Amino acid sequence: MPRVAAGADHAGVQLKDVLVTHLRELGHEVIDCGTHGLDRVDYPDYGEAVARKVAAGEADLGLCVCGTGIGIAMAANKVPGVRAATVHDVTSARLTREHNDANVICLGERLIGPEAAREALDTFLGATFEEGRHVPRVAKIDALLPTEEVAP
Numbered sequence: 696m697p698r699v700a701a702g703a704d705h706a707g708v709q710l711k712d713v714l715v716t717h718l719r720e721l722g723h724e725v726i727d728c729g730t731h732g733l734d735r736v737d738y739p740d741y742g743e744a745v746a747r748k749v750a751a752g753e754a755d756l757g758l759c760v761c762g763t764g765i766g767i768a769m770a771a772n773k774v775p776g777v778r779a780a781t782v783h784d785v786t787s788a789r790l791t792r793e794h795n796d797a798n799v800i801c802l803g804e805r806l807i808g809p810e811a812a813r814e815a816l817d818t819f820l821g822a823t824f825e826e827g828r829h830v831p832r833v834a835k836i837d838a839l840l841p842t843e844e845v846a847p
C-alpha cells in the first residue's frame with residue numbers, strides 16, 4: 696500500500712484534510728506536510744515539501760491541494776524526480792499514472808468537490824504505469840535540465 700505525502704495551502708487545506716482522513720481509513724501511511732489551518736500561506740512551500748518527501752523516497756506518492764491544483768503542481772515539478780499532475784476527474788487521474796507515471800496528484804479545492812476528489816485520488820492510487828512506449832517519453836521529461844543548467 697503506497698505511503699503518501701500530503702500538503703496544501705490555505706485554499707486547499709479543507710480538502711486535503713478530508714483526503715488525508717480518507718487515506719488513513721484505507722490504511723495508507725500518510726505524512727501530512729501541512730498546512731493545518733486557514734491562515735494564508737504560500738502554496739510553493741507545500742508543493743516543495745510534498746515533492747521532497749517523494750523524491751527522497753520517504754513517500755511513494757504525493758497529494759497536493761491548492762485553490763486550483765495548478766500553482767502547487769508547478770512548484771512540486773521543480774523537484775527532480777517528481778512528476779506532478781493537476782487532475783480534475785477520474786479519467787485524468789488514471790491516464791496520468793498510466794502514461795506519465797505521475798507520482799504526485801494535484802487537486803483544486805475551488806474546482807472539485809470532495810466526492811469527485813476522493814474518486815480521482817482512489818483512481819490515481821489504484822492505477823499503474825503502463826510502461827512500453829511511455830518509458831522513453833517519461834525519461835525525456837526526467838532528463839530535462841533546469842534552464843540555467845542548459846549549455847548556451
Ligand code: RB5
Binds near residue numbers: 767
Ligand atoms: C491562493 O489564493 C491560490 O492562488 C492558490 O491556492 C492556488 O490556486 C494557486 O495556484
